[in-house]
Amino acid sequence: MSQTTRKHTTTLAGEEVTYEVSRSDDATQPRIDAGIDGITVVLPASLDEDPETVLMENAGWVLEKKTKFDQYRADIPDRTFEAGERFPYLGEDHELIIEPRQKSEVVDQTIRLRQSAVDQSSVERALRNFYRREAREYLSKRLDQFAGGMELDYDGVQIRNQRTRWGSCSTNGTISLNWRLLMAPPEVIDYVVVHELAHLREPNHTDAFWSLVAEYIPGYETHEDWLEENSTRLVFSADDL
Incomplete structure (x- = not known):
């Protein structure tokens, strides 16, 4: 904590x-x-x-x-949270559509929000909840896949609203990941996932740590640079700051 x-x-x-x-x-x-x-x-x-x-x-x-x-x-998106606005999802911009439907989901380069979810709160909150739900499912799958390949066991995952970090690994083996990662490209997400899993074996950023990351994410430096240079693309709203 x-x-x-x-x-x-x-x-x-x-x-x-x-x-x-x-x-x-x-x-x-x-x-x-x-x-x-x-x-x-x-x-x-x-x-x-x-x-x-x-x-x-x-x-x-x-x-x-x-x-x-x-x-x-200065480059932070000025989001209005209105239908027709475009939001990144797995690195690609998707048009936001609000319509009567049973479930909010991604369909053909669009994010389709359930009208009733918007009516009960707001576009911003409904979209945030959608991202968090999708992030839990997507990030959990990537964690399981890489953990199996790296022969590492982690003790659960937390999808968090971290303000300054994309991920962390606690001393008890719990992996925490920022839900905003769902807006980043898949290869960048995989880098963060492997980075945190590597801490289970190497707690500090030693040469052995980076060698382990490079074994599973060759050229990881490119993805690390992307995160640093494109952080503004992953700002969801003014509440993030």
Whole structure:
């Protein structure tokens, strides 16, 4: 489990940086997560360390990421959540259609939402629920397939609304994956799945870890770069930020 505190502000090399602090039971050492939603300092729950010290020690990296993601924010889709709008599904844009039907599903390059689901909440909520349902089914299948090939056992999967990470692997073997991954291309999704499964064997990003990832996802660097360069395409709504 993790708990995030309110936003803080500090100054790095003369530049003001806003960040959050998260304490995690799964973290074994301090780390900094940087994304289009901002900077988060993740600290082990049992470690008494000043988050500003962690930021100062990595000031160059933090400022580089901040500049990049500030630029990315300008490219965030301005979604209106109306019929006819296009949303990515497994890397390809699909037209949103709202109609009377028994189940929301993908049909011939369209996402067809059940009218009653929209009437009971909103287009945005109905579409979010659709993505989460589809993500659970799709990601679970990919996890099972790769876990079998890698001869690894994981202890369940959680489809989460993570703000700064695409996936994580807890110390007890539970894999958590971000439902927004369903908007990414299949090969990118497979990279994230294998990345998290590899942590079951190699907890840290050692050479052995990356060799294991490369064994099952040759050229994984391409997919890693795609995620970094196309994060804005996977922003669902302003609530993500």
